[in-house]
Structures are given as structure tokens and as C-alpha cells.
Amino acid sequence: MKTQVAIIGGGPAGLLLSEILHRNGIESVVLERRSRAYVLGRIRAGVLEEGSVKVLCDNGLGDRLLRDGHVHDGAQLVWAGRDSFFIDCYKEAGKRFTTYGQTQVQEDLFAAADRRNATVLDEATDVMPMDVTTDRPYVTFKHRGENLRLDCDFVAGCDGKHGVSRSIIPADQQKFYEKVFPFGWLGVLSETPPIEHLTYANHPRGFALASMRNPMLSRYYIQVPLDNRIEDWSDDRFWTELKARYPKEIADAIVTGPSIEKSIAPLRSFVTEPMRYGRLFLAGDAAHIVPPTGAKGLNLAVSDVFYLSRALASHFNHGSDAMLDSYSEMALRRVWSSVRFSWWLTNLMHRFPDMSEFDQRAQEAELNFLATSHHAHASVAEQYAGLPFEGAHI
Ligand code: APR
Ligand code: PHB
Numbered sequence: 001m002k003t004q005v006a007i008i009g010g011g012p013a014g015l016l017l018s019e020i021l022h023r024n025g026i027e028s029v030v031l032e033r034r035s036r037a038y039v040l041g042r043i044r045a046g047v048l049e050e051g052s053v054k055v056l057c058d059n060g061l062g063d064r065l066l067r068d069g070h071v072h073d074g075a076q077l078v079w080a081g082r083d084s085f086f087i088d089c090y091k092e093a094g095k096r097f098t099t100y101g102q103t104q105v106q107e108d109l110f111a112a113a114d115r116r117n118a119t120v121l122d123e124a125t126d127v128m129p130m131d132v133t134t135d136r137p138y139v140t141f142k143h144r145g146e147n148l149r150l151d152c153d154f155v156a157g158c159d160g161k162h163g164v165s166r167s168i169i170p171a172d173q174q175k176f177y178e179k180v181f182p183f184g185w186l187g188v189l190s191e192t193p194p195i196e197h198l199t200y201a202n203h204p205r206g207f208a209l210a211s212m213r214n215p216m217l218s219r220y221y222i223q224v225p226l227d228n229r230i231e232d233w234s235d236d237r238f239w240t241e242l243k244a245r246y247p248k249e250i251a252d253a254i255v256t257g258p259s260i261e262k263s264i265a266p267l268r269s270f271v272t273e274p275m276r277y278g279r280l281f282l283a284g285d286a287a288h289i290v291p292p293t294g295a296k297g298l299n300l301a302v303s304d305v306f307y308l309s310r311a312l313a314s315h316f317n318h319g320s321d322a323m324l325d326s327y328s329e330m331a332l333r334r335v336w337s338s339v340r341f342s343w344w345l346t347n348l349m350h351r352f353p354d355m356s357e358f359d360q361r362a363q364e365a366e367l368n369f370l371a372t373s374h375h376a377h378a379s380v381a382e383q384y385a386g387l388p389f390e391g392a393h394i
Pocket of ligand 1: 008009010011012013014032034039044045102124127134158159160161162163164165207283284285287298299301324
């Protein structure tokens with residue numbers, strides 16, 4: 001087999017890259033390890049920055065997103081049962097964000113791929129990028145019992161945090177930065193009407209978040225110790241704990257019901273640098289992970305793919321490699337700004353097991369500053385809304 005860009009991983013990063021490349025007249029083949037049903041069954045985050053919405057809409061992926069997505073001016077913060085305050089992204093940064101599930105983004109991407117008869121091979125196993133430091137890279141893999149080889153000009157590693165692409169970069173040619181947080185998030189999806197705003201809570205019992213997918217689908221999270229298991233959390237226990245972390249008027253507004261999904265995820269940040277090795281380019285979770293606080297993961301996958309597709313289009317359509325050469329540096333500038341913001345918001349909103357009384361007081365002082373200072377407020381609003389893309393009106 002032969003193509004221009006071999007894309008490893010058919011998550012949002014891989015499928016969006018394939019879509020944008022197609023729109024620029026560039027061929028690709030997507031190799032995905034899992035079945036389509038598995039990929040579509042994953043429940044992930046659900047907040048799209050205005051810039052991400054624009055990239056999706058500009059590439060023909062906006063129909064359902066614009067119809068079903070819920071547009072928000074900002075998000076609400078509450079702490080220790082005190083009055084809530086609203087971070088107004090629209091007022092402070094001129095940008096709104098949209099709640100729309102990553103699962104739906106993934107469905108829209110598959111639908112678009114099917115419409116153009118894209119080559120997306122699922123259940124492709126033993127995928128291995130080869131000779132990426134030469135002019136003739138290729139990828140070997142197994143599909144439906146056959147050993148296959150895909151020759152290409154470039155390989156895009158969009159294979160998420162457990163992917164193979166990052167692992168082929170020699171240790172002395174990559175730098176890995178990591179921060180592990182000492183707690184996880186227990187997430188619950190329920191077919192109940194959500195509360196009005198996305199609401200983050202810092203409470204002595206731990207962090208909580210109220211989010212949404214659509215008018216009859218709510219997503220809630222609570223901070224839990226890392227040793228907790230799903231079996232420890234009956235629905236009743238979850239709802240009682242969630243409500244205990246919000247002030248009474250918000251707790252009273254939360255409509256409970258049976259959970260339709262429940263999972264625990266650890267919180268971690270990592271970044272690998274550079275995001276390129278020869279003709280292999282990394283994008284999305286393959287290169288970086290952020291804790292979910294601030295919902296930056298999917299948005300970073302979109303900005304990476306935007307930069308990478310623009311660089312590949314410049315190579316194939318204009319014969320210029322300048323953008324490919326600056327891809328890693330440019331993508332990493334945006335990655336680090338979101339990594340920093342997610343880390344900061346995680347620190348601000350969670351109770352850490354080893355927190356001293358000093359740490360606690362300092363956290364309260366920072367929340368108080370945020371609640372009362374216009375400058376602090378504007379800074380958070382600008383970062384929550386999403387920083388601009390370089391060299392584009394996004
Ligand atoms: N070969 C082929 N495919 C692979 C391999 C492999 N060796 N390893 C992983 N994959 C696939 C996974 O099955 C998955 O479908 O790569 C895909 C990576 O998709 P995601 O994990 O969704 O990562 P990405 O596309 O970068 O999207 C980032 O996803 O995890 C969230 O918070 C994250 O919202 C962000 C978004
Ligand atoms: C979600 O809706 O899943 C979500 C929203 C905001 C976050 C994290 C997750 O910060």
C-alpha cells in the first residue's frame with residue numbers, strides 16, 4: 001500500500017488530520033488499533049474552545065456541533081460553600097465555548113470519513129513506523145490476518161498516550177516532562193437535566209465539577225483518592241458526596257438519576273519534546289497529556305492538527321518545509337500554555353492529601369483574589385477561553 005501521510009491512531013487527532021489533509025488534496029491512510037464501536041464507546045471530555053469549533057466548522061464538521069452544542073459565556077467557580085462567582089470568557093476575552101461531547105466529535109469525524117470513502121483501517125495491530133529518519137518511511141501492521149506494509153512520505157503519530165509512535169524516538173533524542181497528581185476523578189454520566197453552568201467546586205471534602213452533554217445528559221466528577229475503585233461508589237454514595245461539595249442552592253438544583261457510565265481516571269500531565277523525529281510528527285495525546293481540569297486535552301489535539309495539516313499542505317502544495325520545520329516549536333508553545341493552565345487550575349481547585357495549613361491558607365487567598373480582582377478574573381477567562389492559534393485568525 002502507498003499513501004502520502006500514514007496516520008497512526010483514529011481518535012479525534014488522527015481522523016481530524018485525515019479530514020483536513022483530504023480537503024487540501026492530500027491522501028492519507030488511518031491505522032486504528034481498536035474497533036470503531038470501541039472508539040465510539042469511549043466517554044471523554046466535552047468542552048470545545050471557540051478556536052476548536054472554528055477549525056471543525058471550517059472543515060465541514062460543524063452541522064451537528066452548531067445545532068446540538070450548547071454555547072456558554074463562561075464557567076462558575078465555588079469554594080468551601082461560599083458564594084459562587086462567574087468567569088465570563090465572553091466579556092473578558094470575547095470568546096465563548098461550547099459543550100459538545102468528544103464522543104459526538106468522534107461520530108461526526110467517522111461520518112465525514114465515510115462520506116469521502118476514506119481509508120480508515122480499524123483493528124490494525126502491531127503497527128510499527130519504520131525508517132522515519134530516511135526519505136522513504138513506511139509503516140508495517142497486521143490487518144484481518146494479513147501482514148501489510150504502507151509506504152508513505154510522512155508518518156503522523158496520533159496514537160494517544162499509550163501509542164507506539166512516541167516509543168520509537170530514541171531516549172537521547174526526546175525529553176519527557178511529567179507531573180503526577182495524588183488523586184483521581186470519578187466521573188458519572190446520567191440522563192438527567194444538567195444545572196445551568198459548568199460549575200467547578202473546591203470544598204474541604206475535595207473537588208467537584210458539574211458539566212453537561214445535552215439538555216438531558218449530565219456529566220459530573222468528584223475528586224477521589226487513587227486507591228478508590230468503582231465498586232466502592234454506588235450511585236447513592238456518589239450523589240450524596242457530589243451534593244455535599246456544593247453550596248445548598250446548587251446542590252438542590254442537581255437532578256440525580258441512575259448512572260449510565262462511571263469511571264475513575266488518574267490526573268497527570270506530561271509533555272514530550274520535540275514533537276518530531278525525522279519524518280514522524282506527533283499530535284494530540286501522543287505528545288502530551290493534561291489533567292482534565294480546564295478541559296484542554298481535546299482542544300490541544302485540535303490545535304496540533306491545525307498546525308500539522310497546514311505544514312503538510314505547505315510541503316505538498318507549495319514545496320515549502322519551513323512550517324514542518326517549525327511545527328514542533330509552534331505546537332509546543334500552545335501546549336505548554338495549556339499544560340501550565342491545567343496544572344494551575346488543578347492546584348487551585350483540589351485538596352491535596354499532603355497540604356499543610358499554610359498551603360491551605362495560600363490556596364484560599366488565591367481563590368479570594370480571583371473572586372475579587374478583575375485582573376485575575378480576566379487572566380483566567382482568557383486562558384479558559386483558549387489562546388489564539390499562531391499565524392491564523394483563530
Ligand atoms: N496502533 C494504532 N492505533 C493506536 C495505537 C497503536 N499502536 N495505540 C493507540 N492507538 C489508537 C487508540 O486506540 C486511539 O483510538 O490511537 C487513538 C488515540 O486517540 P485518543 O486517545 O483519543 O487521542 P487523540 O486523538 O490525541 O485525542 C486527544 O482524547 O484522550 C482524549 O483528553 C484527550 O480529549 C483529548 C483527546
Ligand atoms: C466534561 O464535560 O467532561 C468536562 C468539562 C470541563 C472540564 C473537564 C471535563 O474541566
